[in-house]
Amino acid sequence: MDARTDDRWRGGLLAGLALAAVVAGAWWWRQAAPAIGPVSAAVSSAAPSPAPAGLLRVVVDAEDGHLVEGPVADPDQPLVFHRESGAAGAPERSETIWADRSHLSQGGPPLVRQTGAEMGGRYLLVAGCVGSGPVTIQVAGADGAPEERADCGGPPVLLRLTAVGGTLEVRFTADDGPADLDAHLSVLS
Structure with missing residues (x-):
């Protein structure tokens, strides 16, 4: 055999090995792919823990900033405010200025x-925490x-603020x- 024939054999052998590797990989x-189809729901044997006595759950509507209290509020349902036409006090609208999730030590x-x-701008501050101690706001x-204290694990602190102008600082x-x-x-607004 000459060099040219050896090169063809080597090239054919390498191509065959590459094809075998691709087939084995496929x-x-x-x-190894996960099974496709219906998946059973996870079942937990633990009973849901009741809410602590005196705890008031509050839902803040993201669009208008209104607070809705108690078990009559369903957070999965849209919130509708009915006002007679021409009635004073249009519903408030809110726009998030900042949101922060931080670890404090x-x-x-x-x-x-x-x-x-x-000056006179109205703001809503909602702050809650999880951890071993309260957070001073x-x-x-x-x-x-x-100045407020948010108890970690408790309901969030809701503060309605009216600015005096300049810088509004929260610590x-x-x-x-x-x-x-x-x-x-x-x-x-």
Whole structure:
């Protein structure tokens, strides 16, 4: 055999091996694929835990910022406000300015969020946390400049704020241990 024939044999052998590898890979891929079809629902033997006594669940409508209280509110249903035509007090609308999900540590630096605010601007701050201790919420640049504590694992704190103009600053501090914060500031119009 000459060199040219050897090269053809090697090329044919390599092509055959490559084809065999592709076929073996396709076979493995089909065997390892998950089964397609209906999937049974996961069943848990644990009973749902009842809500703590005195707990008030609150739903905040994302479009208009209204608060809906108690078991009559179904969070899966749209919220409809009926007003007679010409009635005073149009429903409020909200637009999220910022949302923050952060981990706060005890003794660590506070989380500070700022936004420019027009005098008389109305805002809704919703803040909740999960962790071992409460989170202190301090607000500067709003009438009354409230200071609140969000109990981790409890219902979220809802603050309606009226800006005095300039900068609206919100400061979150972990008091007794680490906490995962979930906070949203919306402007109401």
